[in-house]
Amino acid sequence: MIDVISSRRLATRPAQSQLISSSTCHEIDQLVGNTPVLWTPEISGTPGRGFWAKLEGHNPGGIKDRPGLHMIQRARERGDLLPGALVVESTSGTLGLGLALAGMVYEHPITLVTDPGMEPAMRHLLAAYGAQVDIVDRPHRTGGWQQARRDRVAQLLAAQPGAFCPDQYNNPDNVDAYQQLALELVAQLGRVDVLVCSVGTGGHSSGTARVLREFFPHLRLVGVDAIGSTIFGQPARTRLMRGLGSSIHPRNVDYRAFDQVHWVAPAEAVWTCRRLAVTRYVTGGWSVGAVALVASWLARTEPDDTRIAAVFPDGPHRYADTIYNDDYCRRHDLLGRLPDSRPEEIRHPGEREVDRWTRCTHVVDPAATGNEQRQR
Template sequence: MTAPQPALLGLVGHTPVVPIPAGTGSYLAKLEAASIAGMKARAAVSMLSAARARGDLAPGSTVIESTSGTLGLGLALAGKAFGCPVVLVVDDELEPDMRALFTAFGVGLEVVRDPHPEGGWQRARLDRLAELLEATPGAYWPDQYDNPDNAAGYADMARELIEQVERADVLVAGVGSGGHCAGLTRSLRTRWPDLRVVGVDSVGSRIFGQPARPRLMRGLGSSILPRNVAYGDFDEVHWIGPAEAVASCRRLAAETGIAGGWSTGATALVAGWVARREPGLRVLTVFPDGPHRYLRSIYDDHWCRRHDLFRATVTEPVELPEPDAAEARGWARCAVIRDPLGKEVRAWI
């Protein structure tokens, strides 16, 4: 058992909000890369703190979780803070730089070599996680996809935003596990009850009713249905493809000196579109992390050419009348939100 280092928790959060140019106007972005381990450190600390308070996570017990990478950084930090070893179930597509970083942090890695035929890498990782839990007495699984403490971890972010931003009319939020959007919306609507929420998903994700397909982008979208997603919170959804996200990331970096990953590029694209389309509204988004994980992918010309990501990208989304009216192959938008069973939840035109 390693000694807890609770002082590390003071390094999480307290991130700035900056204006990002969009045409003749701008939108506001909260830069989570300014916090150690990025945005998902908030969720990791929240889930482990709550588990400790309930007695679900005993002192020194092992934390085991599935991740495509970013949450793992948060869990590595939280594990050090609480004195708990961390084992991450990752997949063969995890970047070499992330593997090296996890190794440096003393995190145990279980690498899944083959995707599940229907549930992709996520399902394959979760299947392996179940085996590890059975073989590790006393281990704790945060279950980021179905844990209300995930969303609760963003209450502090919401409080920071309310102090930093005079008014917000639209929140543009990337959706993966569903935690940060649910947590932010719940808190921000207590201050701004008419806040419109625009979800940003990945092409090939099934969260909002599209078919699951292999996805190049990591940390955005899902091949399973996370129970943390609060469908009633959303007023519209956009699906973004990897070519659009790469172009958006590189444009953001060139114009502002601010760079990030797939979720940053996707939300920047949609936030900028909303700000230009409705210049009277105050648009707010969150950039979850910085560029370092993506230097060999998004910001690598050879990698992008190999994946045909420099093709011409659209400047407006394809409009879908229903979430499943057609398969989104690139940037698409729908103003009708349905839960996974097909029930209409909310619509905005």
Template sequence: MTATSAFPSIAEATMMPRVIRLGPNLYGAAFTLMKLLPAHHILKRAEERGELGPDTVIVETTSGTFGLALAMQAALMRRKLILVSDPAIDANLYRRLTDLGARVEICHEPAEVGGFQEARLRRLAEIRAELPDSFCPEQYSNPGNPAAYQLVADQLTRTLGTVDTLIGPVGSGGSMCGTVRALRAGTPHTRAIGVDSHHSVLFGQPDGSRELRGLGNSLWPANLDHRVFDEVHWLTAGEAYASTRALHATHALFQGPTSGAAYLVARWWAERNPGLTGVVMLPDEGYRYQATVYDDAWLQAQGHPLREQPAARPATATSPETVGERWTRFAWDRRAYEEVPGAVARPAAAAQPVGAGA
């Protein structure tokens, strides 16, 4: 590689996906760490606007990959970073965050409403009140999050031409909403299939305990535009884990469980639509999950039989309130949340999380 073609940093070198053919009409957008894209975009724009002064401390709440992306970017920018998390953060991630120079605070008790995400938001507010100069990326409400995915849409269009359907997991809403809106600027017919977990409030279910991490939410993110989505699928943790292992065994793609969840839905879609082109978003690599999803003993201990086979097709729900405890699909039909019968009513002043997610 010549000096003129070298990447300026590891963030720029790895934030874009590789587009990989997974079948006759299905492609994967496989990321090393998808959250690098919005983290890089948000911090660089903040720096350009003068919001990151020489003594500004970056603060955010996270339990997963957005925190890692921020820690990498903050280290490269020589910025101080404080992350607020909860007991769900795994030890390997914690070590990596601190090795990159981040200060990580753990909230050990959930809030009565909103769980750990709300508890983290409260602690975040306390920390910001104590600091004379701070900046919060606010991935769940910052429009820079979805805006960053214009680059992905451009890449997919250059590589594949028309994308008929985009399938991907939903957490903050940034990747799916940003990519789909950008694609539809050229191809309004492009469909969006969101992949969620059971007991997530994002698409109308009551909040509850969720084993599957990295998608779903306990609060409503401002960046989630429900009108983008044509269809929603809910998956169990076991189905996502089995599909993650299948993705690795079949395509040698070593990705995390959110990728596995999206791949299961995408493979089903591709088989039903042989004349159309689909792309599935695969958010991060599997190294964080070697001691969990990729460990047979761990799967058995969690009650997931080895080589567990997900259903060949999803059940179909008539509303979010009729979704059972298995892979289920529902026609969202690009409606606003309030227009969908059977969706759990949102409070009049529904909390919008500020960076409260993965």
């Protein structure tokens, strides 16, 4: 159990020549999972306070390698996806990597529909992995780029009989794919009191919390969303941050599972990502910055024996030309904007539109009827 592991550096360590790899893989899908957790001091430097970061960037393509493989495997088992058939999906990037991996493992051609916001480096990488990248050229009038991508997916499916769309936003296999991540946390930490997750499709927050609560019934789930996302009842706006947030309402979001939600702005995520980089070396993208900001506040304000696990969905390399590029950040006014030490508070997501780090403990499903809301 992790209780015997100190957050301090071990006094003696074996020489590099004495280290022997414990992971010898014959197949590429065996590289997915068993990612490490790292004790991470909270970002303001409060002595002794911090959280455990689950480093999903140690998967070959990031956290969505897990659902990429799982959704394709389950579709094949059910007969929804025939051998060699085309797979078509909408993605902002990370699931594209997971599906490219699944396409290699299960021998399916992959077409990924994205938008101009995807970084050129990511588009080139996906193409190098053998995926066909299809870019929509204008946003949907009300559903933004996300709905425009989904509409294009529907067109491609209609034109290719037998093609299959995993539909990461609504497919319960996306949720089920995170069972193993939860079991890894149980084995690694022994106890989890608070789980902090970014929310996009709702897959990893719902799937991980559901399994963890079988072991720890009093687990609290904290969702982290982006400013301008409509998932938790804020108005949809154009968003700079990718990988979290949505302009639609994915059915995989388990609203009843959340104890609170935080919205984070791009400049706050950038500052936190860069702070992690310079103080801890381990950092990542927009979701990592937003999650680390919230997890650090929880580490400062919760009782000191609270065990907090925060899921870091990816690493920093994809963001070299955005989050870690000074010219890009200056163009978008993202530099030098230190987050406040605590979030603003609202009593209901519909109280007002937020534009900075804000917290709400009244979590609602904005797509639910009034009667459904009263039954929560």
